[in-house]
Amino acid sequence: MVDINKLKEMANQLRIDTVESVYLAKSGHIGGALSAAEFITVLYFYKMRLNPEDPNWPDRDRFILSKGHSAPVLYAALARRGFFSIDELKRLRQVDSHLQGAPNPKTPGVDMSAGPLGQGLSAAVGMALAAKTSKKDYKVYCMMGDGEIQEGQIWEAAMTAAKYKLNNLIGILDHNKVQMSGTNDELMPMGDVSEKFRSFGWKIYKIDGHSIEEIIKTLDEITSDDSLEQPAMIISETVKGKGVSFMEGKAAWHGAVPSEEQYNQAMEELKGGKI
Amino acid sequence: MIANRVAFGNTVNEMAATNDKIVVVDSDCINVLNYGNFAKNYPERFYECGIAEQNMVSIAAGLASCGMIPFVASFAVFTSMRALDQVRNMVCYNNYNVKVIGTHAGIETGFDGATHQAIEDIAIMRAIPNIRVLAPSTPIMTSKLTKIMTETYGPFYMRFGREPNRELYDENEEFYIGGSKTLREGNQLTIVACGRMVDLAVQAADELAQEQINVRVIDMYSIKPMDEETIMKAAKETGLILTIEDHNVIGGLGGAVSEFTAEKCPCKVVKMGLNDEFARSGSMNDLFNKYGFTKENIIRKVKELVNG
Numbered sequence: 001m002v003d004i005n006k007l008k009e010m011a012n013q014l015r016i017d018t019v020e021s022v023y024l025a026k027s028g029h030i031g032g033a034l035s036a037a038e039f040i041t042v043l044y045f046y047k048m049r050l051n052p053e054d055p056n057w058p059d060r061d062r063f064i065l066s067k068g069h070s071a072p073v074l075y076a077a078l079a080r081r082g083f084f085s086i087d088e089l090k091r092l093r094q095v096d097s098h099l100q101g102a103p104n105p106k107t108p109g110v111d112m113s114a115g116p117l118g119q120g121l122s123a124a125v126g127m128a129l130a131a132k133t134s135k136k137d138y139k140v141y142c143m144m145g146d147g148e149i150q151e152g153q154i155w156e157a158a159m160t161a162a163k164y165k166l167n168n169l170i171g172i173l174d175h176n177k178v179q180m181s182g183t184n185d186e187l188m189p190m191g192d193v194s195e196k197f198r199s200f201g202w203k204i205y206k207i208d209g210h211s212i213e214e215i216i217k218t219l220d221e222i223t224s225d226d227s228l229e230q231p232a233m234i235i236s237e238t239v240k241g242k243g244v245s246f247m248e249g250k251a252a253w254h255g256a257v258p259s260e261e262q263y264n265q266a267m268e269e270l271k272g273g274k275i
Numbered sequence: 276m277i278a279n280r281v282a283f284g285n286t287v288n289e290m291a292a293t294n295d296k297i298v299v300v301d302s303d304c305i306n307v308l309n310y311g312n313f314a315k316n317y318p319e320r321f322y323e324c325g326i327a328e329q330n331m332v333s334i335a336a337g338l339a340s341c342g343m344i345p346f347v348a349s350f351a352v353f354t355s356m357r358a359l360d361q362v363r364n365m366v367c368y369n370n371y372n373v374k375v376i377g378t379h380a381g382i383e384t385g386f387d388g389a390t391h392q393a394i395e396d397i398a399i400m401r402a403i404p405n406i407r408v409l410a411p412s413t414p415i416m417t418s419k420l421t422k423i424m425t426e427t428y429g430p431f432y433m434r435f436g437r438e439p440n441r442e443l444y445d446e447n448e449e450f451y452i453g454g455s456k457t458l459r460e461g462n463q464l465t466i467v468a469c470g471r472m473v474d475l476a477v478q479a480a481d482e483l484a485q486e487q488i489n490v491r492v493i494d495m496y497s498i499k500p501m502d503e504e505t506i507m508k509a510a511k512e513t514g515l516i517l518t519i520e521d522h523n524v525i526g527g528l529g530g531a532v533s534e535f536t537a538e539k540c541p542c543k544v545v546k547m548g549l550n551d552e553f554a555r556s557g558s559m560n561d562l563f564n565k566y567g568f569t570k571e572n573i574i575r576k577v578k579e580l581v582n583g
Binding site: 058062104105111112113115116119120122123124125126127128129130131132133134152153156157159160164 | 298300319320322324325327329330332333334335336337338339340341342343345360361364365368369
């Protein structure tokens with residue numbers, strides 16, 4: 001039986017870890033990390049086949065955080081899942097830490113580097129092809145940002161995944177609608193992203209990305225669907241900066257570092273479970 | 276006579292029979308790289324991306340992260356420039372076992388014109404950490420280096436041209452990463468060349484020898500790492516080095532030799548190549564004549580340097 005409340009608590013813990021690590025580093029991206037907290041929680045604490053004792057286990061499920069700047073929430077999940085010490089989170093972006101500004105496989109549990117946007121989905125296609133060719137049954141998950149899909153390479157990868165019927169590849173669009181300099185609509189209106197991916201040959205699921213229950217239900221449905229002959233894309237509707245009232249929906253919190261006062265307020269909200 | 280790119284495609288197909296980790300990620304270059312047999316023999320290991328080089332390179336990174344040995348090949352302008360971000364940030368940064376191939380390198384690409392002539396690829400690739408850079412001169416060498424880089428873990432960039440190449444080596448010749456071949460001995464000047472320019476350098480050296488001008492010719496097929504010992508010996512023994520490459524004179528083979536000699540064994544290094552300009556459309560021979568990639572021009576330059 002899945003303990004939904006425990007997963008909700010973990011998502012909140014990942015938010016606390018994210019804000020704290022960025023605050024201590026005085027550098028990092030909070031907004032898009034907070035919007036992804038529930039999804040990453042479900043992946044690392046419910047769904048993915050992993051072994052923290054053997055991070056490079058060949059049969060493990062893979063996860064690519066293609067929106068690599070959201071690394072703090074991934075690092076929090078990996079540390080809380082036992083891939084490395086929780087204390088390491090306090091050394092985010094520091095010269096003697098393996099926790100780089102964007103993910104890198106030198107960090108135990110990280111499957112692929114990211115940072116330059118638009119490349120992760122292609123790498124996920126490569127991993128999914130490798131599974132098919134070597135007859136392995138692991139799944140590949142790739143989370144993208146909604147600003148990131150303005151990169152043309154995403155659509156090159158989308159074509160390839162559909163061509164090769166990669167039903168072992170699950171894309172996740174963290175649809176928080178805000179990017180570095182403003183909203184998606186202000187910078188580059190993408191129209192109906194569901195229809196775009198659908199027209200490229202993907203099966204589309206649209207969910208509330210802050211609902212643990214919906215995420216679990218959708219992922220279980222996809223991975224148990226034996227008739228699926230195409231890649232799946234979950235449009236995960238989220239709020240940038242989710243969980244900290246003054247950060248929610250604000251482009252300014254894409255890459256800003258909280259002041260001491262803001263940090264204290266954020267901690268109070270997160271630890272008080274107000275949101 | 277076959278082109279190096281044909282020898283490459285044949286070798287990948289041949290190796291795949293005994294190495295099931297070898298995979299090809301293609302971007303509509305199946306005939307250009309002579310991948311036809313591989314695609315026919317190993318369809319489950321041949322992935323066609325269409326005209327999407329960036330996607331091709333990142334897919335290769337994903338495959339490599341799962342233990343495969345991917346080959347990614349296209350025109351050198353595209354693997355080294357269109358997909359540079361992907362080569363740097365996904366392949367080299369992670370030190371993945373991806374073999375990146377640039378065919379149709381240099382102005383020998385000819386008729387397609389400057390947009391398709393890679394004259395910066397050696398300089399670009401050489402500047403990226405982790406990757407090694409090879410520029411074979413002949414089909415036998417291409418085949419052997421393809422095998423060696425497949426057996427050697429890590430990212431490689433191999434560049435070669437479009438047209439058929441005269442063979443300068445026999446089947447028993449040995450090559451290695453960081454090696455070179457001294458094809459002619461001489462003490463008045465050393466020519467360090469790579470790719471097709473090696474053939475021209477040998478022809479020039481043979482003609483010069485008839486006039487008692489003794490020129491050493493080094494085939495510097497491994498540009499990074501480079502055979503520094505052989506360069507140092509040449510600098511000390513001949514005191515004059517002429518580098519020749521089908522590439523811009525900035526940052527390529529001549530750049531690599533100059534950087535090394537300036538620090539370790541100062542001697543005069545003169546660089547022959549494309550003189551920091553874009554070339555034009557034309558046949559290989561017409562372009563080589565126009566930009567000075569000829570036996571006659573090498574002879575003239577050597578005489579000028581030796582007598583000067």
